[in-house]
Amino acid sequence: MKKALFIILLMCLLLGVLPAAAKSSPWSVWLFTSEIGRLREVDSTGSVLRDFTLPLPGTADPAQPPRSVAISHNGNLIAYVVRSVDRTPTLVVxxxxxLTFVGNYAMPANANVSIEYNASSLNFSENDTQIAFGYGTEPVGWQLIILDLPSGDTYTVSSGSPAAITPGLDNLPFNVPIVRMYRGAQVYFTMLPVPSDAPGGPSYIWDTIRNLIVPTAAYYNMGGDTLLMTGETINGVSDSRFAYSANLEAYPMIQFNALHVYDPAVDGVFPFYVDPEFSAWTPRFVQNGERIAVIGERxxxxxxxxxxxxxxxxxGSTGVRMTSMQGVFDGFVFTTDEPALVGAGASALFYTETRSGLPATAGTFIWESPTGENVRIVWNSDNFTPGPSAPPVWAMLAAPITAEGLTAPALGAPPLPSATPAVFIPPTVAPAAGSLAAGADAIxxxxxxxxxxxxxxxxxxxxVIRELADETRVTLIEGPRANDGYIWWxxxxxxxxxxxxxxxxxxIQTLLPVFAG
Incomplete structure (x- = not known):
């Protein structure tokens, strides 16, 4: 009898018919506490691999810790902006x-720097040797920079460059070029007015080989996500072609009633999901890019x-409140400050496997922060890889919207590394009076x-902690920070x-600076 059972078991193993135990792909994440500039790398077992406060160069003001970080694809290079006492910004890597600085770039004192609004591994070139970022000043204009880390060389295009004479771009001198992706020899960026009520703005591609700037439909809102291996992007959108909530009090400012995707195969953006009784704030590619998870509000x-x-x-859906999320191979990871799941004043990291759907519960607990630390995920190691078969095709609920096919003339010499790169020396400009800034009051x-x-x-x-009436006076203590298509303080x-x-x-400009005098 035992021999017969052994033979049956052996045949099952050979034929591969025994059920396999579910096992997730290992991963690690960087968690950032912006209030104190602290980074931790935590792996899928809950072990803390690295833990430190971001180092500051000697000229940096310790009272102004970095509020955003861009971490390279390999997880080792960390780019952030430090400011001196007079708020002069410098990008450091x-x-x-x-355990050393490998790059830096100084900017004017009143510059709005793109990495402080939107930062991710997509700021880095695919081999992590260069980083792309931008800034805007008034009245000087805007500039895009590629910093080559091994050499220290910089390659730039600005509002005064011939390449910037592009329809729609040449009349946006005071916007901030927010880098969305540096892929191949192309830098994708969105022109964001600062301050602004807009969730986004027109987007362009800087072709660094031909030194061209051309429009693109790939980005237009500041939220969303990009699947690097395909170039697809997803965004929550307020789409007037579809119905909004019948409850007008549900979303007093704006409702993202649709999810849009930019599909490079059609070079256009179109809606693939609509719900008039839901606002899709933060969508993410999850499960190796095969599915989408979206944080929203009913x-x-x-x-x-x-x-x-x-x-x-x-x-599937879950009512767990998530404060940040990133996709991994078998699902996604997220942070939460949900009182039922984490101690008072702390936040926790969870993992959710989605190949069998989305559980109504939180998923698997991984790690909890100390009391008083609000952490968010800023990087994860589980890079998506192309699967053996193509994922399902997108639903197309309306015709694609494409960018105008207008291009600037080629300028000849490329701005990529050369013996004599074009280096921009920022002018010295005094900070604008009456502007929103940490430490100032606002109404x-x-x-x-x-x-x-x-x-x-x-x-x-x-x-929501409280609802503030018109003319309430507040003190700004941190910001600005971009998330969900808004600028936050x-x-x-x-x-x-x-x-x-x-x-x-x-x-509506909902925060007004208090002018001295």
Whole structure:
């Protein structure tokens, strides 16, 4: 009898018919605490691999810790902006493996720097030897920079360059060029007015080989996600071609009632999911890019994350409030400050496997922060790889919108590494008076009795602490930070309460600077 059972078991093993135990692909993430500039690398077992506070060069003001970081594809290079006492910004690149600075670039004192609004591994070239970023100043204009780390050379294009004489771009001198992706020899960027109520702006590609700037439909909102291996992008969008919530009080500022995708195969953007009773704040490619998870809010005020197929089919949802999320090979990882899941004043890291759908529960607990630290995911190691078969095709709920095919004439010599690179020396410009800045006071500005929501974090998925009336005076203590298509500031109220509010929304500047005198 035992021999017969052994033979049956052996045959099952040979034929591969025994059920396999579920096992996730190993990963690690960098978690960032922006209030103190602290980074931790945590792996899928919950072990802390690296833990340190971002080092500051001697000229940096320790009272102004870096608020955003861009981490290279290999996880070792960390780019961030430090500011001197007079708020002069410098981009620095720290090698977390060699424990030394490997790059820096100084900018004017009043510069708005792109990495402080949008930062990711997509700022780096695919081989991690260069980093692309931009800044804008008034009245000087804007500039895009590629910093070559081994040589220290810089390659630039600016609002005064012949390449910038592009329809729609030549009349945007005071915007900030926000780098969205550096892929091949092309830098994708969005022109963002700062300050602005717009969730995005027109986007372009800087072709560094031919020194051309051409429009692109790949990006237009500041949120969303990019699948590097395909060039696809996804965004939550307010799309007037579809219905909005019947509950007008649900989304007093704006509702993202649709999810759009940019598909390079058609060189256009189109909606693939619509729900009038849901606002899709933060979509992410998950599960090796095969599916989409979106952090959002139902019209009844309940936070909800949904798992979608590319064809728009809903595969599950959960009411767990997520404060950041990134996709990994078998699902996604996220952080939360949900009181039922984490200690008071702390945040936690969870992993969710999605190949069998989206569980209504949180998933697998990985790690919890110390009390008082609000961490968010800024990088993960589990790079997506092309699968054996193509993922399902996208649902196309409306005709694709394409960028105008207008290009500037080629200028000849490429701006890539050469013996005599074109180096831009920033002029010295005094900071603008009466502007929004950390340490300054501001006034809440709303109309028609609207109230501005004070949230526990810089994003629409964070809980509402209080609603602020028009003319409420606040003190700005941190910011700006870009998330969910808005610019956010951390503020303190007269009673000591702190939280995050948007700078502008729905065509209204919701935070006005208090002018001295």
């Amino acid at each position: 720290w090698d977390a493996s060699l 019209s009844d005020g309940q936070a909800e994350t949904r798992l979608l197929e590319r064809n728009g089919v809903l595969m 809440v500005n709303t109309t028609e009795g609207d109230r501005l929501r004070l949230r526990s974090g810089a994003g629409l998925s964070f809980g 951390r503020v303190q109220l007269a009673d000591g309460t702190t939280g995050w509010i948007v700078e502008s929304a729905d065509g």
